Structure formats: C-alpha cells, structure tokens
Amino acid sequence: MKKSYAIVGCGRVGTALARYLAGAGYKPAGFASRSLSSAKRAATAAGAKVPVSVQPWEVTPKADIVLITTPDGVIRETADKIAEYEGFAKGAVVLHCSGALPSTQLSAAENGGAHTGSLHPLQSFASEDIEKNPFAGIMMAVEGQGDAVKTAWQMAENLGASPFEIQTDKKMLYHASAAVASNYLVTLMHLAFQLIIASGVPASKSYTILKPLVQGTLSNVENNGIPRALTGPIARGDAETVRHHIAEIGEAVPTCLDLYRQMGRHTIEIALAKGDLSEETAAELRQMLGGTSS
Template sequence: MKTLNIIGAGRLGKTLGRLWQQAGVFQVQSILNRSFDNAKAAEDFIGAGRAVPALKSMEPADFWLIACGDSEIAATADRLADHLGKREGIVAFHCSGALSSQVLEVLRPASIASAHPVHSFADPLRSLDSFTGSSVALEGDSSATAALEEAFTAIGCKTLTIEAQHKSLYHAGSVIACNYLTVLIDLSLHSFAAAGIDRDSALKLLEPIVLQTAQNNMALGPETSLTGPIARGDLETVANQLKNLTSVSPELAHHYRQLGLACVELARRGQLSDESAAKLIELLSEPMR
C-alpha cells in the first residue's frame, strides 16, 4: 500500500485521510497541523497515522498532501522542498480550487498536481457519508494526475482534468454555485425574519423547495427550471416585494435588485418577452441618487 503524509489535516485533509485509509488506498503516516493538539485530533479522527510536532519529524512517504489554506501553500512547499531534498518517485499535491499545481514547482523532481474536490467539507462526519459521487478536478503532471485519479475513484469519486490557466475560472464557477447559494439562503432567512417567521421554521419551509430547485436545475437546466414572478413577467409582484424589502432593509433590497437583473437575463432565454424584460430592468435598476 502506498503511504501518505498530510500537512494541514483540517476538515478536508482528515476526511480524505480517513476515507483513503478505510478503503486501503493509502497508509496514512505523518500528520502535521499548525498545533500539535489539532494534529492529534486529526490522527484520532482518521484512526491511523501519527501526529508530529514539526515538518522535520515527518517520515518519508509516497504521496504528500498539502491541505493548508491557499495563502500558505507556497510557503509550505518551500519548507517541504528543504525536507525532501531531490528525492524522486514522490507525488506532491494540494487541494486548492483556485491555485494550479505550478505553486508546487519547488518540489521537483517530485511529480506535482492539484486535486480539487467539488464538495463542501463543512462537517467531516457528514462528508464521510456524502463524499461518494463527488467530482474532483485534476491538473498537473500526467503521472501524478493518473495516480490521483485512481486514488479518488477508489473512494467513489468522478474525476475530470482541466488546464492550469483555467483553474481560477473553474473555481469561480464552484464558488458561485456553492458559496453564493449559502449566501442566498442567509438573505432569504433575513426576509423571513422580517415577516415574523423564526429561523428554524424558515429552514424547514425552505428545505424541500431548495432541494427540488437544485434537482430541477441539474436535470432540466436553469432556463427551464426558473419559476417565479420575474420568469412570468409579473411586474406588480416584483414592485411590491421591492417596496417592502426597501422599507425593512435597503441592503436586502439592493441584493434583490442585483439578483433580479441577473434573473431577467436568464428569463429572456426562456419565455419572457422583450417588453416585459425592459420594464423589469427599469424597475430593478438602482434609483438615481
């Protein structure tokens, strides 16, 4: 079995470590976190490996996962390069969605790659059950991406390859769909709160329609899935909602306007007439100061 060392065993690192360990893909060895206590907690979660206090204490390994924050990857790679020397036959990879494998150039002659799982690691215990079926975007040396494709496939993932120069655009697409969805739900909760509906009730109310909307989009595409007042050109409803939101929270009304304008453009690709679209754009545009 190939060996794996983990630098930065946070929510992502310890989830992957445990899944690979349990599947017999890798034998987890050294685990390094910013604090030894956190490394020890990751060791306990993974059920294998050994927490170490410093990089110099890490054993040799076939694979090195650098799972620290994006801003720390380059500096971590520099320190790791000193530790590895010019050892060959190693695969070093990070899991940043925004950075390419080129940030690991200092680690050559090791094979380098980036492997970004399109998955929310908000709760590692939940991820253990839900990670199967996730997609992973691979980029880097062919030998490294081939080995990582095998490793991720073994724990139930689908993989795709992308070019280094496209990493930022690829990641932006993931951010908009995932992170911004979370923001939209938060904005929705603010609107419900203004209507006197408590948070727990609002979340229970939202759950089935949000999940159904997501399923519709995956099956039918955004143009067919779009419903609501803008999709049907209901100017009166939009105007009334905007008026009431403005009275409660100008900031919430601002977000409603901006999202509404994007919604109009999507609706125009469906059945919204140009005349209705023009009226909605005029209504939703920010008032002149």
C-alpha cells in the same frame, strides 16, 4: 499494491484523508503538522504507528504520495522547505488540496523530480470529526502533471468520490463557481428568510416552509436545465407584481432591496433566453430594477 502516503498539515482535510486513505488500503508513511498533537491525531485516525513530526521533511522522503493540506497561504513555502531538505522522493506525487490555487505552487517539488498536482474535494469540512466518510459521493477536481493527475484520480475513486479534470490556469474561476454555488446560496437563503419573516412567518418556520420550494427548483435545474427551470413573475413578464415587490421590500426591509434588484436584473436575461418574456416588458423591468431600458 496501493501506494504509501504522507500528510503535511493535519487539520480538517488532512485528518480526513489520513483516515480514509488508510481505510482504502493506502499505506501511511508519516504525518507532520505545525503542532505534534495534530500530527499524532492524524496518525491515530489512520490507525498507524508511523513517524510524526513538526518537520515535514522527516516524514515525507519515504512516501509515494505527499499531500500538503496546510492552509492555502503556506502551501508554497511548505513545499519549498521540504524540497530544500530534499524531502521528496524522486518520482513521488505531491498534491495539495486547495480549490483556488494551482499545482504550480508546488514547483519546488517538481524541480526536485516529483510529479505535482492538486486534488480538491468539493466538500465543506467543518471539523476534524470524521466518523462518516466525507469523500463518499462527492466530486473531486484534479489538475496538474500527467502522473500526478493519474494518481490523484485513482485516489479520489478509492475514497468513494468522482474525480473530474480542470485546467490549471483556470482554477480561480473554478473556485469562484464553487464559492457562488455554496456560499452565495447561503446569502440567497438569508435574503429569502428576511423577506418571509417580514411577511409575518415565524423565523423558526422559515426554513421548513421554503425548503420544498428550493428543493423543487434544484430538481427543475437538474431535469430541465437553465433557462427552462426559471418560473415566477419575471419569467412570465408580470411587471406589476415586480413593481409591488419593490415597493413593499423598500418599506419593510430596505436593506434587502439592492440584492433583490441585482438578482432581478440578471433574471431578466435568463427569462429572455427562455423565450416567454417580450423585449418590451424586459425593458420595463430593467428600468424598474435599476438597469437601463435599452
């Protein structure tokens, strides 16, 4: 039989977990949030008539699994408070869903005899609208104590996700990677949009025009890996084209130049690893892109 669960912090992630854990056969035990209306919304999402409260320790004691899905800044104090009221059952699994913070934020629960861990969905939850299972097909990072990892792993699979284990003391680096892959991709697309718009393409068409190129590149990374996926002027040592890029960007959209140069300097190193770029041209490119020539 599947375990029972309580959720503390019924926002975007908490409400999604409320619904899809119930859908996967886990038994709702109770929901708590800062406001009663959010706790009630999660109970409705789970389709359960169970206790709801603004005092988490009133809904957690009977739960096999307690998920603390408050904002990161209050995870530790929330766990501390529940432990102070002896709100964790002995042997319960207590998890939070932060990508950046380690499970050691839950040390108060551990001291009270619970097993602690974290379960981070690599997904962007933009609202509490969860008509479609947001866990289906995604990756979920798991870390913590043995029993907690086992339970979190099983939960991820039951939600339709693929779990993988990360190191507790390296979570911040793991999270930085996720931020680069997701957030900086947006920044990169913004740069590309600014340049294509400056070239005369209507803003409304910029995404449609660049999308197949971006998707093709992503598929090259998947199929060929880095550095083989790299193409373009730096990879083939075409310093003249890069020189013209710099001149025209500097004239038309100078605010884009710094990022173009920085990305270019990093691209030189990938091109060298690929093997098509000579050390001599690399030095010329480095100088052009603002680095040293050595």
